[in-house]
Amino acid sequence: MYKQIVITGFGGQGVVLAGKIVGQAAAIVDKLESTLVQSYGPESRGGACSAQVTIADGPIYFPYIKNPDILVCMSQSGYDKQHHTLKDDGTLVIEQDLVKPVGDRDYYAVPCTRYAEEIGHKMMANIIMVGFMAGITGAISLDAARSTVEKSVPKGTEEKNLKAFERGWEHAQATLKGRRHKAAGKPGVVA
Amino acid sequence: MTGDEACAEGALAAGCLFFGGYPITPATEIAEHISARLPAVGGTFIQMEDEIAAMASVLGAAWAGKKSMTATSGPGFSLMMENIGLGICTETPCVLVNVQRGGPSTGLPTMGAQADMMQARWGSHGDYEIIALAPSSAQEIFYQTITAFNLSERYRTPVLIMTDEIIGHMSEKVIIPPADQIRTEWRPKPRGRKDRFLLYKPGPNGVAPMPAAGDGYKIHVTGLTHDEKGYPAMSVEAQQQMMERLKRKILDNRDDIIMVEEHQIEDAEIVIVSYGISSRTSMAAMQQARAMGIKAGFLRLITVWPFAEEKIQALAQRVKGFITVEINLGQIHLEVMRAAAGITPCHLVGHHGGTIISPDQVLAKIKEAF
CATH class of the missing domain: 3.40.50.970 (Thiamin diphosphate (ThDP)-binding fold, Pyr/PP domains)
Structure with missing residues (x-):
């Protein structure tokens, strides 16, 4: 097993923390190996930012990712820069309201910033995205993801963040269910 | 973390x-x-x-x-x-x-x-x-x-x-x-008469015991060339003695200090030499080269200084060449060249900095050079 995940967005969206949660869940809870490398500019907010997470069941030598299996885009500029790198059979996951994909490639979308605002804190968009991505791709287990979210967020915000995580996870389940129904020829369900 | x-x-x-x-x-x-x-x-x-x-x-x-x-x-x-x-x-x-x-x-x-x-x-x-x-x-x-x-x-x-x-x-x-x-070591502490203590009189491994301030030893610590007492000594002889000791305590203990890691060196014809982050690139490149049937090996320098020149000298006698991988435009590469001393060709996969070198670049160099 060798899975490469790239998460892109702009600084302040919690892209690196999202990557850290994914990598940590895999390494500490799922007992795999993982690496996280990040790129960011000198500015702390607003600049382009990306996190590259590799998860494997053996040693990881080269931590950088050329062609990811999973590409998560939290911003349009991140998408524009990275979408052509995704493997042909890779999975594209986007922030529904912030990214307009081009072409006819299949993708999974979640309005995580809007959901986060509904929960009461738009800073939690990244946690919703982690829940959604985990639900869609199965890259990390539900238990691993949940317990890592709990440990990674500031004290006192655990409950809200877990709620955010579950919102993402549920949206993923609904999306997958919708697709199964659609595939079975039952239109009209959320897809 | x-x-x-x-x-x-x-x-x-x-x-x-x-x-x-x-x-x-x-x-x-x-x-x-x-x-x-x-x-x-x-x-x-x-x-x-x-x-x-x-x-x-x-x-x-x-x-x-x-x-x-x-x-x-x-x-x-x-x-x-x-x-x-x-x-x-x-x-x-x-x-x-x-x-x-x-x-x-x-x-x-x-x-x-x-x-x-x-x-x-x-x-x-x-x-x-x-x-x-x-x-x-x-x-x-x-x-x-x-x-x-x-x-x-x-x-x-x-x-x-x-x-x-x-x-x-x-x-x-x-x-x-x-x-x-976890094994931790501490500097050797001086023993014996405090008034006769010599701050820079080396023990058997070339290293002198070291007291701490407050231990009661009257010591003088200076960046001037000094004698065994630690007092400034402006002479050719004092300089020679001090420099010899500084050099010898490292060089005479090279076997203890120099650590390297060898991967598939035994039958290797091409040896990749690297260290730090670039050694991960090199390890991936070596494995890919092996998968293609190229007899590549990898020498990882855990200790970069002092340089593992005896290792390179010995390998130079039997391998076809070295490739040094590092994120600069040839620093340790020059050391490899020095140790290989013209016996074996040495190549560099370098980079100006800002990112990691990819295994593809190393493979391309292997194919181009050998």
Whole structure:
């Protein structure tokens, strides 16, 4: 097993923390190996930012990712820069309201910033995205993801963040269910 | 955790009780992490006014009897050079971490490089020997920081950890063993009459015992050329004696200090030589080359200084060539060339800095050169 995940967005969206949660869940809870490398500019907010997470069941030598299996885009500029790198059979996951994909490639979308605002804190968009991505791709287990979210967020915000995580996870389940129904020829369900 | 955090944890595991530093990307997280942890173990963290003072404080703490360290990146490393020399001349054990970034000058603060390797060798003035290690993962920097402290205590000398932004900021799994499984060393303490003590009279391994301030020994510590007592001695003979000792205590213990790791060297025709983050590129490239039927091997320099020249010399007799992989435009490559001494061709896969070298680039060079 060798899975490469790239998460892109702009600084302040919690892209690196999202990557850290994914990598940590895999390494500490799922007992795999993982690496996280990040790129960011000198500015702390607003600049382009990306996190590259590799998860494997053996040693990881080269931590950088050329062609990811999973590409998560939290911003349009991140998408524009990275979408052509995704493997042909890779999975594209986007922030529904912030990214307009081009072409006819299949993708999974979640309005995580809007959901986060509904929960009461738009800073939690990244946690919703982690829940959604985990639900869609199965890259990390539900238990691993949940317990890592709990440990990674500031004290006192655990409950809200877990709620955010579950919102993402549920949206993923609904999306997958919708697709199964659609595939079975039952239109009209959320897809 | 990140490599920077693992480094701070390694320092604590080694018994470091003093960190004097000045924040700089990408080394700040070492200071940040250890500043939060040191008070709990009775240690001291000071943010000094600049890197010159930071290095001075580290030397002072060592003479106060504590294990001490600092961490910086290229620009700060440049400022620390003078006091690194003072540490070498006064034989002061301490550890300095350089989380390398793109240079020269302010360069690329948030992007990695390995371009300070020659500065590590002779960046301070004078003709001295230095110990420098290069970790290749967060787990390794944890252990290597302990090793760096042990070597600095054993040989009474500053030890450099030459890591880089990529290792520093990369998050990986780090397993911290229980304290009783970690071996820590302490500088030899003097015994006998305090009034007859000689500060620089070496023991059997070429290293002199070292008292701490307050132990009751009357000592004089100076960056001037000095005699065994530590007093300034402005003569050709004193210079020769002091320099010989500084050189010999490192060079005569090369077998103990130099650590390398060999991968599929036995039947290798092409040997990749690398260190630090680039060794991960090299390992991947070697495996890909093997899968293509190319007899490639990999020599990883865990200790970069002193340089493992005997190893290269021996390999040069039987291999078709060397490829050095490093994020600079040829620094350790020149050392490999020097050791190979024209017997075997040496090639470089280098980079200007700012990113890691990809295994494809190494493979392309193997195909082009051999």
